[in-house]
Amino acid sequence: MSIAERPTAGTTASVYERVTPETKEALVRELTQLLGMRHVLHSPYDLALYEYDASIERGRPDIVAFPASTEDVAAIVKCARRYHIPVVPRGAGTGLSGGAIPRYGGIVIVFTRMNQILEIDYENLRAVVQPGLVNLHLSHALNPHGFYYVPDPSSQRSCTIGGNVGENAGGPHTLLYGVTTNHVLGLELVTAEGEIAEVGGWTYDAPGYDLTGLLIGSEGTLCIITKIIVRIVHLPEAVKTMVAIFDSMQDASNTVTEIIAHGVIPAAIEMMDQVILQAVEADTPAGYPLDAAAVLLIETEGLYESVEEQQQQIVAICEKHRARQVRIAANEIERQRFWAGRKNAFGAVGRISPEFYVQDGVVPRTQLPYVLRRVNEICQHYGLRVGNVFHAGDGNLHPLILFDSHIPGEVERVRQAGHEILQVCADVGGSITGEHGVGIEKQAEMALIFNDTDLRVMQQVRHACNPDQLFNPGKLFPLPGRCVDMKQL
Amino acid sequence: MSIAERPTAGTTASVYERVTPETKEALVRELTQLLGMRHVLHSPYDLALYEYDASIERGRPDIVAFPASTEDVAAIVKCARRYHIPVVPRGAGTGLSGGAIPRYGGIVIVFTRMNQILEIDYENLRAVVQPGLVNLHLSHALNPHGFYYVPDPSSQRSCTIGGNVGENAGGPHTLLYGVTTNHVLGLELVTAEGEIAEVGGWTYDAPGYDLTGLLIGSEGTLCIITKIIVRIVHLPEAVKTMVAIFDSMQDASNTVTEIIAHGVIPAAIEMMDQVILQAVEADTPAGYPLDAAAVLLIETEGLYESVEEQQQQIVAICEKHRARQVRIAANEIERQRFWAGRKNAFGAVGRISPEFYVQDGVVPRTQLPYVLRRVNEICQHYGLRVGNVFHAGDGNLHPLILFDSHIPGEVERVRQAGHEILQVCADVGGSITGEHGVGIEKQAEMALIFNDTDLRVMQQVRHACNPDQLFNPGKLFPLPGRCVDMKQL
CATH class of the missing domain: 3.30.70.2740 (Alpha-Beta Plaits)
Known part of the structure; x- marks a missing residue:
């Protein structure tokens, strides 16, 4: 299909086909031939597992495919293109906005089999990984050599780096180090035509358009990512973690502002209020006083001397803003205990x-x-x-x-x-x-911060990369007629 | 023009019109009415100044326009669109790859009148500037308050932040802090249709596609940027600058690799070889021995204690790799002298x-x-x-x-x-x-690192944003038939 024949941008929801039973049968046959029977799911029982992620949205795929290679992904995309049906990539399904939900059915590509670390170059501080690699597994491989991968979403024990790239995931340590886009230098991908391309590379500031940056956070709507070049960094020489307990949210908030304004940028500043504190304390006791209004969890890292100096400055700022108490983790065990409360906070809320x-x-x-x-x-x-x-x-x-x-x-x-x-x-x-x-969850709210021209420019880019709208359709942009309406279930 | 009627991507050089004398007359009349006589140049004498930048390329504009506002820029673009002629944005003309050269004539937009700092928010570490602002002027405004703007190209005394955004400019301190794209959070722009849009914003990780990242380094080929939201940072508490003198390039290179691999990332590591040293010494004497094979200029910054520790580690690594001497700047005057040699190196080469x-x-x-x-x-x-x-x-x-x-x-x-x-x-x-x-200079070499699919994906994006190819035509991509050929003058 040439550009001239392409449908107009904005008609997101109507350009692909629903999967008929005949199409499904043909697709299953083709994909089974390609991937082997074990790697194609199509029964309602098997598909049920893939109709949700960690959001409150639902949508059932027609087929789930498990490719083993970039070439497999390209073949799946070409197949979907021939039948003109949606393709939705999925990592571990830990996303909170519905990005991996196949809103209009079609094929969900799951990267479980593409979960390898392909290369680690310690001297040039780079690693090349497949999208299905679990986030924490990369740091596990790097740690013994004194390195780690920075982005650390709370779900890092299960979420995949491919999923992180799709959503431009953050984590507590983004404060000092930035989000996923600041740690990814290059990508291999499959285009809407089923071709394999590379963007970015081993160096900063690749020539031409920064398509790496564009694709990170594009939520599977522009291409399917099949390989990721990431930055790795040295483990810090020293880490200091402290918890400051406050009797008012206002004091805790002002402390945060002053710490940053003071020019001391910690690696992380996390806040928990009373409701969360009480839930966390019931679940993973860290010794927080139950009547506190807010707790700040502050971590600094770097060279021994600078960490020591930063910590003193931060303690002084906390005390100036009436912190009831500032506790400094005496050792790694106590540090892990401080963090366990924070990282399990969402789970702990299940108790209340x-x-x-x-x-x-x-x-x-x-x-x-x-x-x-x-x-x-x-x-x-x-x-x-x-x-x-x-x-x-x-x-x-x-x-x-x-x-x-x-x-x-x-x-x-x-x-x-x-x-x-x-x-x-x-x-x-x-x-x-x-x-x-944004996913499904915040499509309507895009109109709160972007006007029609802003959104049209984005849609043009989507249209350029993904003219048939087969990649993750019905996501990211306000649906026609729903721009400023509230979503209804 | 709807998307369906747009010309096919790749036909870069043929879709706009050459400016005829009649068109030029009409354009001058319209633009003069819009901007005032003083702000529209059209005589051969006036235009001569704008036919070159710091590259070895040349190309004469038909008209040079000096807008005072975003609305002026939008009106100029609409005007150019009506006559279907090229529009090329220009900062200070310090670019080294021909980005600001109007290859096929048309209107050059110069941002001299849009050179203001619109807002500085010290608490949230942001500033909003116009594209014509000279890079160093921003830091001059921030320094008395204890802040600065990081990207520091060697031309920072004259180059503009708009130009820096267009080329994704770097500088010596990119090592620790990244290039322009790591310091820009949002943009206001004029689209190919002459509409005003905004991308990104005050926060990291704006929702939807990262168009800010895409536009930074797009060399004026996708839109005209009219406002820039940048990060500002605190001046470091301490800066240490040292010069290490080597008898072989190999030793100097290995020193660089080991410093980085050691996990000590200085703010800058610059290298000069013997040819440059001799030129620099003749021009801005800094006391470099003329028989040295290479000099490393290394700067660390941060908190007092960490800078001290880093410096000791770096000196040890230099000595391990047989540095003949390591000099540490005793004060700010000596530090400026070390840097003056480096920053004036290009000029000094004029002596030899x-x-x-x-x-x-x-x-x-x-x-x-x-x-x-x-x-x-x-x-x-x-x-x-x-x-x-x-x-x-x-x-x-x-x-x-x-x-x-x-x-x-x-x-x-x-x-x-x-x-x-x-x-x-x-x-x-x-x-x-x-x-x-890339500009004009390295169009052919794009084919050295991108294959046809990679380049086609980029062209599709260009086409989506700039369907008539009126923005800075004939740049960035290999021209038809010249993909792997050498350029000839």
Whole structure:
């Protein structure tokens, strides 16, 4: 199909075919021939596992395929293209915005078999990995040699680097080191035509357009990524982790602002409020006082001397803002205990609520006190409890709205509250997502921060790379007629 | 023009019109009405100044326009669109690859009047600037408050931030802090349709496609940038600068590799070889021994204690690799003297050669000794002298090939040598440009590191944003029929 014949951008939802039983039969036959019977799933029982991710969205694929190589991926894409049906890439399904949900069916490509570290070059600080590699497995391989891979989403024990690239994932240590896009230098990919291409490379600032940057965070809508060149870095000489306990959120927020404004950028500054503290304490006791209003978990790293100096400065700032107590981890075991509470916070909330909905707004740090107050007001208005656990240093909020979907109308109230929170974030010059992506969840909210021209430019790029809209259709952009409406289940 | 009617990607050079005398008259009338007589140049005498930049390319515009606002830029683009003629944005004309040369005439937009700092937010570490702002002027405004803007190309006293964004400019301190793209968070721009749009924003990781990243380094081929949101950072508490003198390039190169592999990342590691040293010493005496084979200029910065520790480690590594001497700047005056030699190196070469041609390849650091040897062999083969002054820490080479264009055949030999050097860089897994851009100069060499599919994907993106190819036509991509040929003057 030449460019001249391509459908107009914006008609996202109507250009591919639904899979008929006949198509499915033919596809299964072709893909089985290509990949072997064990690597193609098509029964309703098998497919059920792939109809959800960690979001609250659902969508069943028609077929799930497990390629073993880039060439397999290219063949699958060509096959899908021939039948004009959607293709959705999937890592570990830990995404929070529905990015891996096959909204309109089609083929889901799962990268379980493409999970290898292909190359590690310690001297030039690079590694080449396959998209199905579990995030933490890379650092496990690097650690004995004194290196690690920086981006550390809370799900890093299960999420894949391919998925991280798709969503431009963050983590607590983005404050000092940036998100996934700051750690990926090059990609191998399969285009909409089923061709294999490479973008970026071994060096910074590859010539021509920075397509590596464009593709990171494009949520599977532009191409299928099959190989990733990442930066690796030395383990820091020293790490100091401390916990500062506050009697008010305002004091904790002001502490964050002053630490950053002081020019001391820690590796991580995480905040947990009382609701979260109580849940965490019940689940993974770290000795937090249950009546504290907020806790900051602050980590500095670098050379011994600088870490020591930073720590003293941070303690002084915490005390200036009336921290009730500042505890410094005496050893690695205590440090791990501080972090365990934070990393398991989402799970711990399961103890105090049957369900929760996590939002992912970003605001300028100086707006944190105001926005946190508004989050509470909004949730109160809808009669909902909310806990906050988030990357305070980045101004990246994660309000967890607690709910029970058995209560009539509760889900709608939760969605409405989530929407209003994002509206507040957008109003203060922030953004509707820090690291969880847009996916299905925040399509409507894209219109809060981008106008029609902005969105049209993005759509043109999508159209250029993916003219038939077969890659992950129905994602990322507001659907026609729903631009500023609230989504309804 | 709808997408369906757009010309096919790849027909770069043929889709716009040449400016006829009648068109020019009409354009001058319209633009004068819009901008005022003083802000539209059209006489051959006035235009001559804008037919070159710091590269060896030439091309005369038909009209030069000086907008005062984003709305002016939008009106100029709409005007150009109506007459279907090229539009080329220009900063200070310091570019080394011909990015600002109007290859096929048309309107050159110069941003001299859009040179303001619009906003500085010290607490959230952001500034908003116009594209015509001179790079160093931003740091001058920030310094008294204890902040600065990181990217520091050697031309920073004259180059503009808009130009830096267009070329994704680097500088000595990219080693620790990255290039322009790592310091720009959002852009306002004018599209090919003359509409005003915004991409990115105040926060990291804006939702949707990372168009900010895509546009940075796109060399004016996708849109015209009219406003830039940049990161600002605190001035470091301490800076230590040292110069290490070596009797062999090999020792100096191995020192660089070991410093980085040791996990100590200085803010900058610059290398100068004997040819450059002798030129620099004649121009800006810094006391370098004239018989030294290579000098490393190394700067570390951060907290007092960590800088002290880093410095000791670096000195030890230099000595292990047989540094003849390591000098540490005793004060800011001596530090400035060390840097003056480096920053004026290109100018100083004027003392030993009537002309020079600077290349800009990147190689993995571990390949430096091999590639430097090959650079010398290639230049010897063509009977040319070459000096090397470059960002060694990044593996970003800048061989300066000395020549005299009055000697018949010399320019051709220089180009051929330059091409072969880039071929070597590509062969060892490096890149054809580190920070100077592709422009006109390295169009042919794009084919050394990208295959047809890679280039087609980039062209599709160009086509999506700039369907009529009116923005900076004839740049960045190999021209038809010249993909792997050498360029001829």
